[in-house]
Amino acid sequence: MDRFIIRGGHRLHGDIVIGGAKNSALKLLVAGLLTSETLVLSNVPRIADIRTMRTLLQQHGLTVEDVDGTGAVLSVGGPITNTEAPYNIVSKMRASILVLGPLLARCGEARVSLPGGCAIGTRPVDMHLKGLEALGARITLENGYINAQAPEGLTGARIILPFASVGATENLLMASCLAKGRTEIVNAAREPEIGDLVACLNAMGARITGAGSGTLVIDGVDALHGAEYRVMPDRIECGTYACAAAITGGDLRLIDGRAEHLGAVVRALEEAGAEVFQEEDALRVRRTGALRGVDIMTEPYPGFPTDMQAQFMALLSVAEGASMVTETIFENRFMHVPELNRMGARINVHGSSAIIRGVHSLSGAPVMATDLRASFSLILAGLAAHGETILSRVYHLDRGYEAVERKLARCGAQIERVSG
Numbered sequence: 397m398d399r400f401i402i403r404g405g406h407r408l409h410g411d412i413v414i415g416g417a418k419n420s421a422l423k424l425l426v427a428g429l430l431t432s433e434t435l436v437l438s439n440v441p442r443i444a445d446i447r448t449m450r451t452l453l454q455q456h457g458l459t460v461e462d463v464d465g466t467g468a469v470l471s472v473g474g475p476i477t478n479t480e481a482p483y484n485i486v487s488k489m490r491a492s493i494l495v496l497g498p499l500l501a502r503c504g505e506a507r508v509s510l511p512g513g514c515a516i517g518t519r520p521v522d523m524h525l526k527g528l529e530a531l532g533a534r535i536t537l538e539n540g541y542i543n544a545q546a547p548e549g550l551t552g553a554r555i556i557l558p559f560a561s562v563g564a565t566e567n568l569l570m571a572s573c574l575a576k577g578r579t580e581i582v583n584a585a586r587e588p589e590i591g592d593l594v595a596c597l598n599a600m601g602a603r604i605t606g607a608g609s610g611t612l613v614i615d616g617v618d619a620l621h622g623a624e625y626r627v628m629p630d631r632i633e634c635g636t637y638a639c640a641a642a643i644t645g646g647d648l649r650l651i652d653g654r655a656e657h658l659g660a661v662v663r664a665l666e667e668a669g670a671e672v673f674q675e676e677d678a679l680r681v682r683r684t685g686a687l688r689g690v691d692i693m694t695e696p697y698p699g700f701p702t703d704m705q706a707q708f709m710a711l712l713s714v715a716e717g718a719s720m721v722t723e724t725i726f727e728n729r730f731m732h733v734p735e736l737n738r739m740g741a742r743i744n745v746h747g748s749s750a751i752i753r754g755v756h757s758l759s760g761a762p763v764m765a766t767d768l769r770a771s772f773s774l775i776l777a778g779l780a781a782h783g784e785t786i787l788s789r790v791y792h793l794d795r796g797y798e799a800v801e802r803k804l805a806r807c808g809a810q811i812e813r814v815s816g
C-alpha cells in the first residue's frame with residue numbers, strides 16, 4: 397500500500413494544471429450506454445474511479461478505448477450484452493448506480509447491486525428508484541440487488557425531488573432522454589457537472605432545457621447518436637489546490653481553473669485572507685497576510701460544496717481566531733477531524749458542526765486517510781506543518797486526484813510517494 401511522506405513548511409509557487417472533472421467524466425462515460433454509436437470524451441482524468449468505470453462499462457459489453465494512448469481521450473461504444481452491475485464493482489465506487497437509468501431506458505431492464513453505505517454516510521438511493529418508478533419502471537429489491545423492468549420502455553412524467561440530489565438528477569436525466577414524451581425534473585440539482593452532462597447529452601441528440609435553473613425539461617427522443625465532448629475542468633481539484641496556495645502562504649496559477657464554478661469557495665478564501673484572481677487561462681490564488689477564521693456551511697450548489705469541506709477545515713485549523721464548519725449534506729463527513737487533531741489542530745465536533753480554534757502551527761505526524769477529500773485535507777495540513785507527515789491509505793486519494801505528488805512537487809512541495 398502506498399504512502400506519502402510530506403515535509404512541511406514550504407510556500408508553493410508556480411502553475412498546476414487542473415484536470416477534467418471526476419464527477420463529470422464518470423457520468424459522461426455512463427452516457428455511452430445510451431447510444432449504439434461511439435461517444436468520444438477528451439480531458440478525462442487519469443484516476444482510479446475512471447478505471448473502475450471502464451471496467452463496469454466493459455462488463456456491460458461496451459468497448460472503451462484509449463484513443464491516443466494518453467488515457468485522457470476515451471471512446472465508448474458497441475452493443476450492451478449484459479444488464480447487470482455486480483456487487484464487486486458497485487461496492488468499490490458508488491457512481492456505478494448511475495448505469496441503472498441508462499440501462500433501463502436502452503434495454504428495458506437492469507439489475508444493479510445496491511451500493512450500501514460508505515465512510516461519509518448511509519447514502520440511500522430511494523430518490524433514484526422513486527423517480528424511475530414515476531417513469532413507469534417496476535422495481536424490486538432482492539438479495540442486495542435492484543431489479544428494474546420497463547419492457548415497454550419508459551414514459552415521461554413530472555418528478556419532484558424532495559432534495560436536489562446530484563446522482564438522482566443524473567440517473568433520471570439519462571433515463572428520460574429515451575422515454576416517450578416529456579419529463580420534468582423539479583428541484584433538480586444545479587451543480588456544474590449536471591450542466592456538463594446536459595451539454596453532452598444534447599450533443600448526442602437529446603432535447604433537454606433548463607440546466608442550472610432547478611427544473612430540467614426533457615423531451616424524449618427515439619435514439620441518441622455518437623458525439624465528441626470535452627470534460628469540464630474539475631472545480632473540486634481546483635478548489636483543493638487553491639487551499640494549498642492559501643495554507644502555505646504561496647502563489648499558484650491553477651491552469652483551466654474557473655472562478656465561476658467556485659463562487660462560494662472563492663468568497664470563503666477571500667474572507668480567510670487569500671487573494672483570488674481570474675486570469676485568462678487560470679485561477680490565481682495567493683496569500684501574503686494572515687489567515688483569518690471564517691464560518692462555512694455546506695449546501696447544494698451554488699452553496700459551499702461538501703467536497704471542499706475537509707480541505708477548508710485544514711486551512712481554518714491554522715487561521716487566527718475561531719471558525720465554525722457545518723456539514724449539511726452527509727451525516728458522517730468529519731473523519732479528518734481526529735487526524736487533524738493528532739497534528740495539533742484544536743477542533744471539536746458537535747453534531748453536524750465543528751468548532752475550530754486556530755493554532756499557530758501544526759506538527760507532522762503519521763496520519764491515515766479515510767476518504768477521498770479527507771485524504772487531501774491531511775496533505776494540506778502536512779504541507780503547512782513543521783516536520784514530517786506520513787499519510788497512509790493513499791488509495792482513497794488516487795480515486796479522484798491525478799498525479800498529486802508531481803503537481804505539488806513542481807511547485808516546491810516536499811512530497812514523495814513510497815510504495816509498500
Ligand SMILES: CC(=O)N[C@H]1[C@@H](OP(=O)(O)OP(=O)(O)OC[C@H]2O[C@@H](n3ccc(=O)[nH]c3=O)[C@H](O)[C@@H]2O)O[C@H](CO)[C@@H](O)[C@@H]1O
Pocket residue numbers: 419420422490491517518519520521522523524525559560561562563564702703725726727
Ligand atoms: C460521483 C459524484 O458525483 N459524487 C458527488 C455526488 O454524490 P451523490 O450523487 O451521491 O450525492 P447526492 O446529491 O445524491 O446526495 C446528497 C444527499 O442526499 C441523500 N440522498 C441522495 C439520493 C437519494 O436517493 N436519497 C438520499 O437520501 C444522500 O444520502 C446525501 O445525504 O454529489 C455529492 C453532493 O454534492 C458530492 O459530495 C459527491 O462527490
Ligand SMILES: C=C(OP(=O)(O)O)C(=O)O
Pocket residue numbers: 419489490491703768769796
Ligand atoms: C464523495 C465523493 O465521491 P463519491 O460520490 O464517488 O463517493 C467526492 O468526490 O468527494
